[in-house]
Amino acid sequence: MIEAQGxxxxxxxLLEIVPPADPAPFEAALAALETFDLVVFVSPTALDLAFAQLGRGWPAGIPVAVVGPGSAARARELGATTVISPPAQHDSEGLLQxxxxxxxxxxxxxxxxxxxxxxxxxxxxVQRGAALTVVAAYRRTAPDLDDAGLARLLDAGVDAVLVSSSEAAAKLYALAGGAARERLQSLLYFAPHPRIVAALHEHGATRVVHCAGGDAATLASLCHHFADLQP
Incomplete structure (x- = not known):
């Protein structure tokens, strides 16, 4: 979408998705899906992996709860008919409302x-009385990127950095030492959640734009910002 706009x-x-250390609980939960009254997915990755593992249509009558609009659209596309999703605050706190x-x-x-x-x-x-089963659909690991590789990325020229999670922000700064860290702190960032904004500030970034969540809204923020810089 960024490239389509020039x-x-x-x-x-900054995070690599790999299978869980023990996939058995995840597989068992999906095999017993019809016994649940509600299924909550905390990320688009969890949603896609569950549907891929399921290998069949979503059971009728079982609601799906997701955090963001992209996940809600994806759940409906994959066959869920009842989807619970917060209209504005796209995080766990918003979903709980x-x-x-x-x-x-x-x-x-x-x-x-x-x-x-x-x-x-x-x-x-649990506090609301649910009989809760929690399963891991994946693990997050660090990709193969060192300080030298990060320096090469920065040397290519970067006008803005889009960071999609606070964990990714932490991984980014963990890679950098010395001069590379100072270069990261001087960059312009776009972050779609206040928690990510706070994480970037904690690592010393001073120029952070809080943009709306979702690909389209994030792209609009990028385009608006750089359009304002045009002579």
Missing amino acids: GTAIRQP EAGMQRLAGRRVLLVRGDGGREILPDAL
């Missing part, structure tokens, strides 16, 4: 996520 997109993953996430006492809820992560969502579901 920009150059330098793709550099939705009506379909309130009366969960005695309800069997499956939470599909990566290995580890924030505990606010599972803790809240």
Whole structure:
């Protein structure tokens, strides 16, 4: 989408998605999908991996809860008919405000996520009385990128950096030492969530634009910013 607007997109993953250390709980939960009253996916990756592993249509009558608009559209595309998704605040806190996430006492809820992560969502579901099962669909590992590789990326010229998670921000700065870290701190960043903005500030970045979530909204923020710089 950036390139379609005339920009150059330098793709550099900061997290690599690999299978969970033990895939058995994930596979068992999907095999017993019809026994759950609600399935929550914390990321687009969790959603896609679950549907790929399932290998069949989504069971009728089982609601799907997701955090972002992209995941909601993807869930419907894959066959889910009832999708719970926050219209504005695209995070766990926003999802927990939705009506379909309130009366969960005695309800069997499956939470599909990566290995580890924030505990606010599972803790809240348990507090609301849900019989919760949490399974990992994947693990996050660091890609093969060292300080020298990072320097080569920066030497190519970077006008802006789009960071899609606070964990990715931490990985980026963990790679850099000395002069490379100072170069990172001087760059312009676009971040689609206040938590990512805060993480970048913690690492010393001073120019961070908080943009709306979703690919289209993020692209609009980029285009608007650079259009304002045109003579």
